[in-house]
Amino acid sequence: MGKVIVVTSGKGGVGKTTSTANLGTALALLDKTVVVVDADVGLRNLDIVMGLESRIVYTSMDVIEKQCELSKALVRDRRVDGLMLLAASQKNNKDDIQPEQMKAICDKLRTTHDFVLIDSPAGIERGFSNASAGADEAIVVTTPDVSAIRDADRIIGLLQNARIEPINLVINRFSPQLVGNGSMMDQADVLDILNIDLIGIVPEDSEVITSTNRGIPLVYEDASAGAQAYMRIARRLTGQRIPIPDFEQKGLLNNIMNWFKKKK
Amino acid sequence: MSISIKQLFGRKPKSSSIAKQRLKLVITQDRLDVDDRVMTRLHHELAEVLAKYFEFSANSVKMNLKQEGNSYILVADFPYTKFHDLNVRQ
Numbered sequence: 001m002g003k004v005i006v007v008t009s010g011k012g013g014v015g016k017t018t019s020t021a022n023l024g025t026a027l028a029l030l031d032k033t034v035v036v037v038d039a040d041v042g043l044r045n046l047d048i049v050m051g052l053e054s055r056i057v058y059t060s061m062d063v064i065e066k067q068c069e070l071s072k073a074l075v076r077d078r079r080v081d082g083l084m085l086l087a088a089s090q091k092n093n094k095d096d097i098q099p100e101q102m103k104a105i106c107d108k109l110r111t112t113h114d115f116v117l118i119d120s121p122a123g124i125e126r127g128f129s130n131a132s133a134g135a136d137e138a139i140v141v142t143t144p145d146v147s148a149i150r151d152a153d154r155i156i157g158l159l160q161n162a163r164i165e166p167i168n169l170v171i172n173r174f175s176p177q178l179v180g181n182g183s184m185m186d187q188a189d190v191l192d193i194l195n196i197d198l199i200g201i202v203p204e205d206s207e208v209i210t211s212t213n214r215g216i217p218l219v220y221e222d223a224s225a226g227a228q229a230y231m232r233i234a235r236r237l238t239g240q241r242i243p244i245p246d247f248e249q250k251g252l253l254n255n256i257m258n259w260f261k262k263k264k
Numbered sequence: 265m266s267i268s269i270k271q272l273f274g275r276k277p278k279s280s281s282i283a284k285q286r287l288k289l290v291i292t293q294d295r296l297d298v299d300d301r302v303m304t305r306l307h308h309e310l311a312e313v314l315a316k317y318f319e320f321s322a323n324s325v326k327m328n329l330k331q332e333g334n335s336y337i338l339v340a341d342f343p344y345t346k347f348h349d350l351n352v353r354q
Contacts, residue, residue, distance in 0.1 A: 145283070146283050146286065146287050149287055149291075150287060150290060150291060150294065153291045153294060153295070154294060157295065179280070182278030182279065182280050182281070183278070183279050183280060184280055185280045185283055185284055186280070189280065189283075189284045192284070193284065193287050193288060193291060
């Protein structure tokens with residue numbers, strides 16, 4: 001039986017879709033079978049971030065309306081074995097789906113795959129209820145700023161009420177430089193406020209933009225800091241114990257050392 | 265407190281610690297589901313009662329919710345200037 005994990009955040013634009021795409025791909029690269037499910041009905045984006053937008057024929061709506069079999073609606077990612085996408089309908093809206101219908105889809109997918117990752121829409125309304133209905137676990141993505149953290153706290157409360165656990169935190173767009181000069185909260189600050197387990201920190205990485213432009217998730221080329229961070233999180237999801245590296249850089253010496261590391 | 269000491273030495277507090285402080289307060293309120301209006305009403309009612317016993321200026325009053333572990337603490341500061349001697353008044 002596979003695990004169903006909802007990737008959520010409350011606030012939009014913090015990197016839910018990017019995280020879902022990269023973690024799904026990373027898990028497949030680690031030889032797991034994975035389905036990534038876009039639960040953002042009406043505002044789908046997981047397909048374009050993963051570069052699969054031209055191959056969508058059926059969506060979860062078609063499965064619910066019994067227009068096609070679930071297995072037929074899954075789009076195979078040809079770049080890696082064991083990775084599938086279930087797209088959301090773009091012409092419907094979130095109220096056209098019931099939480100039980102999403103749960104039924106997740107329950108079916110978990111019998112044939114190791115991981116089902118659900119990309120939740122922003123917000124705390126119906127879209128979120130649908131996305132989390134079939135989930136056992138949650139990954140909450142936040143950035144280290146006040147609005148994202150406040151919204152993450154709201155979502156964590158709702159997930160706890162729904163008895164979804166564990167709830168793991170990903171701190172995205174972390175800037176060691178800003179933390180170093182006191183302009184950004186560090187992981188200890190964020191964890192002190194949110195009080196859940198940290199599963200990874202993804203440093204701010206301009207490669208995210210270029211990889212999204214191309215439709216090639218970062219983790220396919222594992223050189224960048226962001227790709228390595230996502231690979232580590234994926235390994236942790238499979239149960240491996242990998243320490244979270246200290247990203248904080250203090251002072252000039254570290255900057256010079258990092259520059260040399262990059263050169264290598 | 266640490267912020268005001270730093271300010272004395274002319275150093276600006278780090279914006280990250282301001283962010284953390286503000287967040288902690290607002291999230292405590294969010295979690296308790298405390299309505300701003302309810303807090304304001306409580307503030308007024310407390311002030312009304314305490315005004316019978318103490319003399320204080322209304323704008324020096326501070327009320328905050330704090331979280332310590334699993335419990336929440338309501339901290340109200342009413343810096344008073346004078347204690348009314350109720351026996352004398354009557």
